[in-house]
Amino acid sequence: MFNYLVNVMKQDEKRGLLKQKVFDAAFQRIQEDGLNGLRARDIAKDAGCSLGSLYNAYQDLDDLILNVNSRVLEMLQEHISSNVGKEQNAEEALVNLAVNYMNFAYLHYNLWTSLFGHTMQDNAPIPDWYTEQTNATFLTLVAPLLKLRPELDEAQAFILVRTLFSAVHGIITINLQERFISIPKDMLEIQLVDFVHTYAEGLKNKA
Amino acid sequence: MFNYLVNVMKQDEKRGLLKQKVFDAAFQRIQEDGLNGLRARDIAKDAGCSLGSLYNAYQDLDDLILNVNSRVLEMLQEHISSNVGKEQNAEEALVNLAVNYMNFAYLHYNLWTSLFGHTMQDNAPIPDWYTEQTNATFLTLVAPLLKLRPELDEAQAFILVRTLFSAVHGIITINLQERFISIPKDMLEIQLVDFVHTYAEGLKNKA
DNA sequence: CAAATAATTGAACATCGTTCATTTTATACT
DNA sequence: AGTATAAAATGAACGATGTTCAATTATTTG
Structure with missing residues (x-):
């Protein structure tokens, strides 16, 4: 047709x-x-x-895969920040970001692992446009947090979001790897929510 | 000879x-x-x-790689728990575990990524002996923590260590991936130590 | 020492990603 | 419209790779 x-x-x-x-x-x-x-x-x-x-x-399969992963990054960015920003406090926003991220990993498992599991052939460098997009995705996550915590400057918020995201990423990654004992999704969510609350609690008591 | x-x-x-x-x-x-x-x-x-x-x-390359990774797991276990357990409090023990883990990742980068980057051919299942060793490695990390926090039962300590390890793992992994902006090792260590302290602070205020 | 058994070998196979001379199709020009 | 020029599509061929297995070599046994 x-x-x-x-x-x-x-x-x-x-x-x-x-x-x-x-x-x-x-x-x-x-x-x-x-x-x-x-x-x-x-x-x-x-x-x-x-x-x-x-x-x-x-150009080659790497080029094609990077383009697919670029699209996946867009999907992730859209999915992760949906319904985030309307919460009453920053802590709930962080929790929602983490849970959204977890849901994306479960919903699009193969796409999600493609993001982090891909390596270039012959140790070729990752093209700049891709690393820039990857890091730009983080910046969009900073925005809703900044709206809720205006006392932070952008650099502080970036570090905060990145640390928290990395930690959440690790918790989900380890749990989903076949070589580790896995817990069911609803239990992981509880653990994740608890983790973010605990970390946020620690943040409060430092200020 | x-x-x-x-x-x-x-x-x-x-x-x-x-x-x-x-x-x-x-x-x-x-x-x-x-x-x-x-x-x-x-x-x-x-x-x-x-x-x-x-x-x-x-049997095949997977078999050989798994045997290498098994040895790396032993190295990791030995390295990570060195000088851990002699601290005055649990918090310092957790910090030392995290920093030791980071140092291992930097010192044996290729071996470390082999642990987490390897996937079986044709989606073959990972043999039981390997997953058992992987999870057993975690159990040894629980031991020093239990000595310092005897009020926790083993299951609680296991969850605690696993969550914290996964988070630390994620922070290091993301930082070392080429597609993300990296910070120097000494800065990562500061961030890592701060993270563990913050999380530990949150744990205290929940009890 | 001969027969039987085990270990070693490397040529051959199937499967990959990638290339490139050739063919096919589209465009430009008179 | 017809020809020449350019672009795009093709798939056979190449090199690299993991794996197999019939043939060879080494070892053990009786």
Whole structure:
């Protein structure tokens, strides 16, 4: 369907179309089979193009994966900050951020592990645009916190959010790794909420 | 050297010798080049045996890696709990555990990431002996804490240590990942110590 | 010392990511 | 419209990799 449209399209629009189809195929593969199950030939088959066309649309698999992960970062950013900022106090905002993050990890497990489990081939450096986006995602998390705790300057808030996020990330990561004893999701949520409250309690008593 | 000894050895002792040489080669490769740089042919060359002999000594690369990681776990366990338990209070013990953990991550970065970055081929399950050792390592961390906080039962102490360890692990992991802005080691240590104190402060005010 | 058993070998296989000469398709020009 | 030029798509081929296994070599046994 819509094939008749192709005849009217400019060339770079068609290039974009192929790029989009390759992207969608890769995204779906990662979502369903995980990053480890990603194969160039499978992507090409799903996208309905030849193997070589993959490397016309993207430089290599790393490039494609980074683009998928970039989209996942956007999803994470959107998901994690939903319903955050309307709370009465900063502590509840932190709790909600943590619980939202946990829910994203459960809901999009393969996408989430792709974010943190991907490594570049031959120890190639991660491109700047990707690291910048990653760190920019943190900055958006700082915003709602700053609104609730205006006495903090941005640097302090950044450190606070980053420490807390890293800790929450670790608690969820360890629990979801197969090599560790896992507790059920509802128990993890309780543990997570308790952790954030405890940490927030400690923060209060230091000020 | 010691080759003359081989003539006197029983067969299974020689098998152990080969297994040991393969293990040593793999360990060194992971330590120097990281898990991603591990190649079966390189290991065989380093161990001075044929490619096929690798699969005589170990079932596959996963098996070999798990054995290396098992040794790394032992190293980690030993390193992390050194000089812990002689403190005056529980809080200092927790701080020392965290700092020791951080130092191990910096000192043996490739080995440390091998512990958490390895995934089995074809989503094969991690063998029981390995998950049991992983979780047993946690139990040894509980022991010094229990000595200092005898009012906790073992289950409570286990949860406490695990939560704290996971959080510390996350803070270090995020900081050491290339995609995130990193802070220097001494700053990370300050942040880590501050984090544990803050969390411990929160724990006190809940009791 | 010969037969049986075990260990070792490395060529061969399947599967990857990636490349590139060739073919096909689209665009530009007269 | 027809030809020439450029761009895009193709898939066979390459090199690297983990793994296997028939053949070879070494060891133990009777």
